[in-house]
Amino acid sequence: MNLPLRTAGRPWRPVLLALPYLLAATAFLLLFERRRDRLPDRLATHFGGSGRADGFTVANSFAYQGLALVLSLAVLFAALAFFLELEVLSWRALAATAYAVAALIGSLMIWTVLCNASADAPDDARLGLATLLTTLLSALVAGVLGVLLAGLTAPRPRQAVAAPASVAPRLPLGASEGAAWTRTVVSRPLLGIGVALVAVAAGFGFAGGWTAGLGMAVGAVLVLPLSGARVTVDRHGLTVAPVWAPRPRLRIGLDRVVSADGRAVDAFREFGGWGYRARSGRSGFVLRSGDALTVRLAAGGEFVVTVDDAATAAALLNTLADRARRRAGTGG
16 A cells, blocks of 8 residues: 655655745845835835726835745645644645745835835836746745755655454453553644644734735634544444544444444545545545554444554554444343
């Protein structure tokens, strides 16, 4: 089975993707300070298709808003770099996107300062076609640079995972002995996306008013509660509940369990992403790729929940389900 690749040098990945934004912010602030005496109090900050100015912003507000925008994007891409486990091509694509966006935003901000500094009045500022072409070219070059630098932290394949045993595992328990197993799993990608959405919502809210960040904030509210789950196996069966809230919870009773085992799953190739997923007779909570508890159901189909130490959970669930069937058969 092909699994996502872990990255060698993971600590450097966020730094690598945040770097172009820090450089863009530094260049913008230095230029803004050097040209501050030549800038009017009101800057032309929006230009129509003809290149003529049709929107204006107070100079100091433009500096703060531009800085907030750039730094919020730095947080977004750094969080994605830290939390996501990507294949080689996906990692290079993310790096290329981060560098291209940084160059695009940074260039537009710098050209805005330059065209205002060279104009006699804000209404006379122009952002022509040549400027836009230069901006797009810089974004292209930066994207290529991002691909090349991504090779410095190229992922390495995970170690092969042994195939599961053909016989469902059991956990030895005495006739009157009880046991329970519980483990918390947190989706690094979903948690990272949620945190990044909060940061970007704050940045956009500061830069363009809180309504600008409202959509991001709503996304964070939807994503963060789904970023973690507590998985429990006990005499009631299998229970999956959110970490951050008591509800909703999902329970599969022992009478519904045919067998269970632990194996590795790929979130994207097998389920198309993270969260609660349903595909081709399979459903469950897929919060990451890797170790997962898989349960064959009496009604058909399979339930999957990604969690560490899934083999132990599967062995206990099989034992408890066997015990429940024996008791049902004897009427006890």
